Amino acid sequence: MAEAETPNRSPEIRKDKIHNRWVLFSPARSRRPSDFKAKSNPQPSNQTECPFCAGHEHECAPEIFRVPADSTNDWKIRVIQNLYPAVSRELDFQNPVSLVGDVAVSGFGFHDVVIESPVHSVNLSDLSPAQVGEVLLACKKRIAQLRSCDSIKYVQVFKNHGASAGASMSHSHSQMIALPIVPPTVSARLDSMMEYYKQTGKCSLCDIQPNELLIAESAHFISLVPFAATFAFEIWIIPRDHSSHFHEIDSEKAVDLGGLLKLMFLKMSLQLNNPPFNLLIHTSPFQDDPSYAPSTHWFLQIAPHLSGVGGFEIATGCYINPVFPEDAAKILRDVRIS
C-alpha cells in the first residue's frame, strides 16, 4: 500500500487571529489506525463517597457562599475552597520583580470550586436555562469578591467534564483560579486582539462574520465554530454586545446564555456521544490598561476531547484538527433537539 485513500480535502493551515497561533487542518489524520487497544473511558466509581453531594458538606474545604444564600439542606449551588489548591490564599503576595535570572514568587492566589448541583448525577445540560444562568451568576459573584483583592490580576473559570478532559471528580462542578500574574495565553490573546484593533479600528469579535460557521443564536449571544478551531467540534459563544469582562453579565443575559449553553451541550452530547470536554471563560485581566477596553471582548469556549494530543502540539503550540470548522458547524447546526 503506497498511499492512503485520497482524502476528501487537502490539508490547510489557518491562523487563529484571536490567539495569534496556527492550526493544521488535516482530514487524512482521522483515518490513522492505532495498535493500542481502545482506551477505556474511565467511569466514575461509587457515588456514595462524593464530598460534593448534599449531606457531605463537612467533607469539603470551607464554603465561601451558597445559592440561595439563606438555604440550609436545600442549597442549589455551593462555592467552596479547593482542598488541594494550586495556589494558596494564605501566602503573602510578592510582586514579581522583573529579574533577568530565575524569577519565582510565592504561589499566592485563590483556588475555588463551584458545585453546580447538590445531586451527583445531574449535569449542567440537565439544568434549566435559568439554573445554568444561576451557575454563571455565582461565578460572577465570586469574581466580584476576588476583584477586591488588589494583587489578583486574572481569574480563570474552567470546567473539566470527563476523565480525559482532566476531571478527577465526576460530580458536576467548575473551578476558578485567581492569579497574581497574567497567564501567557491571556497576554497573547490581548496583544493579538489589540493588533487587530490597531489595524482595523474594530474589535475582532464584534467584527466576526460567522456565515457558514454559525451554529445558533440567542437574543444576546451567538455560537459558532471558530475559523481556526484548535479542537474538532470546538464551539465559541460570543456576546453580541462589546464587553471586555465576563463579570459585566447581568441576570437577563445570564439566563439567555444559560439557554444557548444548554443547547450546545445537548447538541454535542447527541452528536458526539457525551464526549469529555472543557468549558472555559476567556475574560480580561482586572486592572487592565484602559487602552485595551475597545479591543478585548470576553467569550466562552467549549473544547471537546475526541483525541489526545502528542509531542508535536506540546513542542510547537500548533494543534492538528482533523475536522474543518465549516463541516463541524454544519453538523452541529443540523442536530435537532426534540
Next chain:
Amino acid sequence: MAEAETPNRSPEIRKDKIHNRWVLFSPARSRRPSDFKAKSNPQPSNQTECPFCAGHEHECAPEIFRVPADSTNDWKIRVIQNLYPAVSRELDFQNPVSLVGDVAVSGFGFHDVVIESPVHSVNLSDLSPAQVGEVLLACKKRIAQLRSCDSIKYVQVFKNHGASAGASMSHSHSQMIALPIVPPTVSARLDSMMEYYKQTGKCSLCDIQPNELLIAESAHFISLVPFAATFAFEIWIIPRDHSSHFHEIDSEKAVDLGGLLKLMFLKMSLQLNNPPFNLLIHTSPFQDDPSYAPSTHWFLQIAPHLSGVGGFEIATGCYINPVFPEDAAKILRDVRIS
C-alpha cells in the same frame, strides 16, 4: 475535614525564561483524590500486524532512506513518509499573506516517520549509545534534505512513547513535521531568548547554572530539570557549546548525546515505572535572521506524562506541576543504573 494535611512546601509561581511563561508549583495537588476508576494504561495489541516491523515494509508509505543506505532486509533505521500526514508534500506552497481577516494557506509541508529499530519490542533505551546516535544522525540527515526546500521554515522532531503521550503505534519511532510557518511556541521561545540576550549580552542556555538542578553530564552535554519545568520530572539535555541548530551536531557528539539520552531513559523508566513521555527537539528555524544566532541554542526536552492536563492549562497556557524541580533532580540524580 476543613483543611488538607499541611503540604511540606508552599506553592510557588516560577517563570520559564526560555519560553516566557509562568508555571505553578504545588505539592498539595499531588494528594488530591479521584473518583474515576484508575485509567488503564492501554497496552499494544497484536504485533504481527505492525507495518513498522522488518518484513512489512510494503505496508508502509514510501521510504525516503534507510540506514545503512545499502542494506536490504537487515536495515537498522528507516525514514519513511507518514501515511496519514498532517501536511502534504503534494500541495503548492502559498506564502501566507498577512491579511487582517481570516488567514488560511494550503497545508504544504512534509510529515515523516523515523522507524528506530526493525524489531517491534526494542525501545530507544535498549539501543547502545552509538545506535541512539545513529537515530539522531538519521534525523539530522533528513533535516538537511528538508532544508533544501526554500519554503520550509521549521522542522519539529518529536517522539510519542505510550498511549497517553499520544502514540498510536507502539513500535519505537519518532516523527518530523516540516512546516512553511514558524509555530507559535517556537516564535515565543526565540523572542524570549533574544530578550535575555539583549539584557545580559549572553545566551540564556550558555548562561544556565544548573547547581541543584543538574542530573548528569557527558563530554558535550548536560542534563537537568529546568527551573520552571512544565511537567513533573521533565528533563532538558543542553549542548555545552553554543549552537542554534540541532542539525549542526556531528557524529562524535551524536554518540555522546546517545549515551546521555539512554541514561535519562533508564533513570526515568526505573524511577517512574516506564512512564509515557514525549521527546522533543527544540531547534531554530532555517532561514532565521542572523541577529538570532547569538541568542538561540538548541536543546532536547523529555516530558513524562504522569498526570493529564485540564481546562486551566488549555485556557491559560500555565501548567500546574506538583513536583519542585530541585526535588525531581535529586531523585533522578540518585537513581543508580547498574
